[in-house]
Amino acid sequence: MYDIYNFVTGPLVWVSFAILIFGSIYRLGSMYALAKKKDAVSLAYMDWKFSFRSIFNWLIPFKALGWKKNPVLTVVTYVFHICLLATPILLSAHIIMIEESWGVSWWNLPDATADIMTILVIACCAFFAGRRLLQKDVRFLTTGQDWLILAIAALPFITGFLAYHQLFNYQVMVIAHVLAGNIMIAAIPFTRISHMLFAVFTRAYIGSEFGGIRRAKDW
Amino acid sequence: MQDAASSWDWQPGERVILDSVTCGKTHQWQEEPYVASDGERLAAIVRLEDETFSMCVNGKTWESSFEKLWKPCFSPDGRLVVIAQQDGEWSLAVDGATWEEFYAYLWHPCFSADGSVIAAAIQNDGQYGMSVDGTTWSNLFDNANEYAISDNGQSTAAVVQTEAMAAADLAAFRRGVYTVAVNGEAWKNTFMNAWTPTFDAHGRKVATQVRLNLYEYSIAVDDAVWGQTYNCVWEPRFNPGTGEVVAPVRIAGAWGMAQDGKTIWDPVFFQCWHQQFSTDGKVLAAIVAPTFGEFTVAVNAKPWSTTFPVVTELTLSTDGKRAAALACNNNVDWQVVVDGTPWRGKYDMAWKPVFSADGTHVAAKVEKAGRHAVLMDGKAYKRDFEHAWDPVFSPDGSKVLIRAVDKGTFVRIVATLSDFSSRG
Amino acid sequence: MGIQERLIEDVGLREGVSRLNEDSIQKTVNAVFQGETGARLKAYAEICLRCGMCTEACHFYLSHDKDPTYAPAAKVKQTIGTLLANGGRVSPDQIYSMAQIAYSECNLCRRCVHYCPVGIDTAYMMITMRRICHKLGVTPQYIQDTAHSHSATFNQMWVKDDEWTDTLQWQEEEARDEFPDLRIPLDKEGADVYYSVIAPEPKFRTQLIYQAAAILHTAKIDWTMPAEPGWDNSDMCMFTGDFEMMGRLKRKHFESAQKLKVKRIVMGECGHAFRSVYDVGNRWAGWKHYPVPVVHSVEFFWELLTQGKIKLVSKYPGPVTLQDPCNIVRGRGLGDKLRDVIRILVDGDIVETTSNREHNLCCSAGGGVINCGPPFKNARVEACKAKADQLRATGVKTIIAPCHNCHGGLDDTVHKYELGMDIKFLGDIIYQCMERPEA
Ligand code: HEM
Ligand code: HEM
Ligand code: SF4
Numbered sequence A: 001m002y003d004i005y006n007f008v009t010g011p012l013v014w015v016s017f018a019i020l021i022f023g024s025i026y027r028l029g030s031m032y033a034l035a036k037k038k039d040a041v042s043l044a045y046m047d048w049k050f051s052f053r054s055i056f057n058w059l060i061p062f063k064a065l066g067w068k069k070n071p072v073l074t075v076v077t078y079v080f081h082i083c084l085l086a087t088p089i090l091l092s093a094h095i096i097m098i099e100e101s102w103g104v105s106w107w108n109l110p111d112a113t114a115d116i117m118t119i120l121v122i123a124c125c126a127f128f129a130g131r132r133l134l135q136k137d138v139r140f141l142t143t144g145q146d147w148l149i150l151a152i153a154a155l156p157f158i159t160g161f162l163a164y165h166q167l168f169n170y171q172v173m174v175i176a177h178v179l180a181g182n183i184m185i186a187a188i189p190f191t192r193i194s195h196m197l198f199a200v201f202t203r204a205y206i207g208s209e210f211g212g213i214r215r216a217k218d219w
Numbered sequence B: 001m002q003d004a005a006s007s008w009d010w011q012p013g014e015r016v017i018l019d020s021v022t023c024g025k026t027h028q029w030q031e032e033p034y035v036a037s038d039g040e041r042l043a044a045i046v047r048l049e050d051e052t053f054s055m056c057v058n059g060k061t062w063e064s065s066f067e068k069l070w071k072p073c074f075s076p077d078g079r080l081v082v083i084a085q086q087d088g089e090w091s092l093a094v095d096g097a098t099w100e101e102f103y104a105y106l107w108h109p110c111f112s113a114d115g116s117v118i119a120a121a122i123q124n125d126g127q128y129g130m131s132v133d134g135t136t137w138s139n140l141f142d143n144a145n146e147y148a149i150s151d152n153g154q155s156t157a158a159v160v161q162t163e164a165m166a167a168a169d170l171a172a173f174r175r176g177v178y179t180v181a182v183n184g185e186a187w188k189n190t191f192m193n194a195w196t197p198t199f200d201a202h203g204r205k206v207a208t209q210v211r212l213n214l215y216e217y218s219i220a221v222d223d224a225v226w227g228q229t230y231n232c233v234w235e236p237r238f239n240p241g242t243g244e245v246v247a248p249v250r251i252a253g254a255w256g257m258a259q260d261g262k263t264i265w266d267p268v269f270f271q272c273w274h275q276q277f278s279t280d281g282k283v284l285a286a287i288v289a290p291t292f293g294e295f296t297v298a299v300n301a302k303p304w305s306t307t308f309p310v311v312t313e314l315t316l317s318t319d320g321k322r323a324a325a326l327a328c329n330n331n332v333d334w335q336v337v338v339d340g341t342p343w344r345g346k347y348d349m350a351w352k353p354v355f356s357a358d359g360t361h362v363a364a365k366v367e368k369a370g371r372h373a374v375l376m377d378g379k380a381y382k383r384d385f386e387h388a389w390d391p392v393f394s395p396d397g398s399k400v401l402i403r404a405v406d407k408g409t410f411v412r413i414v415a416t417l418s419d420f421s422s423r424g
Numbered sequence C: 001m002g003i004q005e006r007l008i009e010d011v012g013l014r015e016g017v018s019r020l021n022e023d024s025i026q027k028t029v030n031a032v033f034q035g036e037t038g039a040r041l042k043a044y045a046e047i048c049l050r051c052g053m054c055t056e057a058c059h060f061y062l063s064h065d066k067d068p069t070y071a072p073a074a075k076v077k078q079t080i081g082t083l084l085a086n087g088g089r090v091s092p093d094q095i096y097s098m099a100q101i102a103y104s105e106c107n108l109c110r111r112c113v114h115y116c117p118v119g120i121d122t123a124y125m126m127i128t129m130r131r132i133c134h135k136l137g138v139t140p141q142y143i144q145d146t147a148h149s150h151s152a153t154f155n156q157m158w159v160k161d162d163e164w165t166d167t168l169q170w171q172e173e174e175a176r177d178e179f180p181d182l183r184i185p186l187d188k189e190g191a192d193v194y195y196s197v198i199a200p201e202p203k204f205r206t207q208l209i210y211q212a213a214a215i216l217h218t219a220k221i222d223w224t225m226p227a228e229p230g231w232d233n234s235d236m237c238m239f240t241g242d243f244e245m246m247g248r249l250k251r252k253h254f255e256s257a258q259k260l261k262v263k264r265i266v267m268g269e270c271g272h273a274f275r276s277v278y279d280v281g282n283r284w285a286g287w288k289h290y291p292v293p294v295v296h297s298v299e300f301f302w303e304l305l306t307q308g309k310i311k312l313v314s315k316y317p318g319p320v321t322l323q324d325p326c327n328i329v330r331g332r333g334l335g336d337k338l339r340d341v342i343r344i345l346v347d348g349d350i351v352e353t354t355s356n357r358e359h360n361l362c363c364s365a366g367g368g369v370i371n372c373g374p375p376f377k378n379a380r381v382e383a384c385k386a387k388a389d390q391l392r393a394t395g396v397k398t399i400i401a402p403c404h405n406c407h408g409g410l411d412d413t414v415h416k417y418e419l420g421m422d423i424k425f426l427g428d429i430i431y432q433c434m435e436r437p438e439a
């Protein structure tokens, strides 16, 4: 058991991060190469000012028409993404592990807060799952990939929560958690979670087209 | 034309041809002026008090007047030609006298290189074709477009529709109902589309763009299609030296140049069009875009190093050693670009550059702040004008004829090279 | 629910698919994917989160009782999405439904761009689907016929070379009863303004040419109209997916203006043609921006009215509402100028529809949908229900719509939903209210 724990918290973490970093570089690089080759006409219209104008305006909750018209989803998705990113980075358990092996540490969330954020992420995932099952248009759109990334996103939180509260078998749970966390990290470049990498550019592109050529806002 | 020019007055200096460009006869209105190549006459359509139209030439109206006149121009041999309507029918009036033949409609007057032959597109009873010096093609068609006349005036051609089509008849269109008619004789093959028929130097052969189906384009020469098809093609041109046909062709999304079906310029351009041969056919130049949004000129497939958002009006010197074109950005900041280097000034508009016969000098008309100026080798003639026409070089290239209107008078200036200062 | 239950019989589509089999389909589809699409399509297909945020954007969805198969992402899923998922191998019948979706159930209006958090351009996916359909030879009969006309005559309505100038001269003659010295100057080199129209004007709506001539004459503009093909700025090939012809049309149009050495092109009240010149056709030709500036009527009228070149003797009685044409407002930011012009022309308020300016609802005629003709008419007008509801809610009697397509679409809409509203071009109102030059 301990060996497994050591493996998943040691070499496997290196592997996952390597996949994340090199995978992301590869995905972004090859996408750019493809764009240069096949979408030169689109690239020609990329514009820094209008790219950031669009990104900035879309970062503000309820600013864009899409956010306004989907208020519940807007709240949920902001909560989800913020907690999703902030919790693991600011979690004391994680920071301690990093400090032990690297000697660096940073401010951490109080455990109770992190716990609530974890519950929020799980709740958001439940909400997303509910939409996929119950809301007609979303159900029509849903594919296996969507369930996959939802599961990948939810699992580290569910297992982390169970481990933290020492429910079920702690040992098994921690290993399951670390495994799920690793999977998520490694899955980013190669599943639809790649929206984390590409959304910036698709947003920037449409922002440039709307700002520069169509002279209209795109939010 | 150069031969004709040798008989013109090339005495340096300025001559006022008309003190006033306003027509002497009372009129309701006078339209825009046209001038003869030799600069000796200025003509404009006038609407007379009796609601008829006439041409006013150097202040005097034609004796004849018409229900309607439009599209006046001077032929290369100096005749004044205008489309004229009488009793509801149309003809071409040449120096005041119409062709004997009248048509339900007539348009697109065009000339042989020396101007001796005049042709026009015509329609009678819903049938289309051409008329050459008043003689109608023996066959007319359900429709005709894209008219052409050979340089020697011996032949005319147009794209014609060979059978009538019902409304929204996709099947007939797909079968192909268009072809080229030369002197009224339609080719045997029909195509989905045909465009820009063009003659060889002797007026004997005709090449045209064809679309074989919705996706395949090629070139047909005298009714025979190249063995090769392309994503797209543009206008073919005959090599005046060899008679070979070249056309820009699009292969896998990029443009190159093909000759008789074989690629001679690799398809590396985002765009390639308006190709042109030197007189001996040894030099082939075209307007190209090496990358998206950047245009320039390629001479024998080698693009100039400078690029511009828009390039137009490519001109080659007769020997093909030099090339000039216009460049602009969004239709302003026009520049004259010679051999890849733009002249210093930027203008609100510029006109096609003109080479002297030996290719040593280039001149062009430009416009700035509503005034026209004439440039030579990048230097401006000492004064500008309300309106000027394209400069013409003397046959020996030592003088430039400037035809211009300023302060209401029409002047004819023979300028020497030293009359062009370096103001830019 | 679903495309299978709403298939519409169209000769062009039916004959088109009858020539296909799975092999030929796969070959063509993959040739387009590999040869003509790249990172843009790939990224869009990959990162669409199937979140459904765009659903509410689309008037097809809103007008069809929230039928999820009309949602933007759903239309992508049923077309490009299915092709990608199957490696391009689908049946001819599937192509039929995909063509119907791409040509008649999306106006390429890009309203959904305002809803998608990752910036996916559904219209691009639909255009790509149309490109594939064009390559497969599966296009609705009527719009394909206009594409044929474009290729044979360089205009949309089979107007022959002589009919064009003849019509202009006829309108000039007519107008001289009212404006004795009015001219429609043909091929006048060096004019400031090249006035360009779409082919339905000389064909059916000659009074629009008359009005334009009257306005340009009154404003003392130095203008011209070309006597040769190239005069039609419209572009149905852009909408059928025939990009080669689209490029050919734009080349002809711009070179026609370049040849006449004009300063700029002013075009009539048309939306799609504007999109074609500033955004689409110019790119195929290689021009990053248009080579000759093209000024839409809305902007041109704004100039004439604010610079006092046209003065009014009366104002049009308001209140009015307006239709923001997608291609000039969401597509080119003319929403403010349009309102300025209306404020000058109308005595009374502008009552906005709920969705306005760049968030407007499309008239559901745009993007070539109206050009698909009678077979698709009922479906098209049904898709305008959401718009009809918004128009009715304004409670006014006049809609100002500076776009031919919007006019056509709203005409049918006003009729079907019994809105009892008049639809006006700006030109109609200016012509009616302007001060005539002293005779
Ligand atoms: C890659 C390796 C990872 C390791 C080694 C790791 C390790 C741990 C450990 C040791 C705990 C504490 C369990 C306890 O308190 O006994 C924990 C908790 C947690 N981890 Fe991770 N983790 C990893 C990745 C992730 C990732 C990627 C996420 C989320 C995206 C995540 C989210 C959480 C959460 C939400 C908790 C529980 C917090 C709570 O309920 O208070 N972890 N993790
Ligand atoms: C930092 C970069 C990220 C950005 C800008 C981003 C943005 C978005 C946006 C705009 C949406 C669509 C709105 C919605 O449905 O909620 C979305 C959905 C989603 N994101 Fe992210 N995201 C990021 C990172 C991540 C990561 C790291 C994950 C993790 C695993 C993730 C998982 C999801 C999931 C599962 C959904 C779908 C929700 C549903 O089922 O509707 N995102 N993201
Ligand atoms: S019609 Fe407009 S809103 Fe609907 S999918 Fe097409 S582009 Fe999007």
Ligand code: SF4
Binding pocket: A141, C047, C048, C049, C050, C051, C052, C053, C054, C055, C072, C073, C115, C116, C117, C118, C119, C120
């Ligand atoms: S809003 Fe964007 S990401 Fe969401 S389903 Fe629509 S297209 Fe896809």
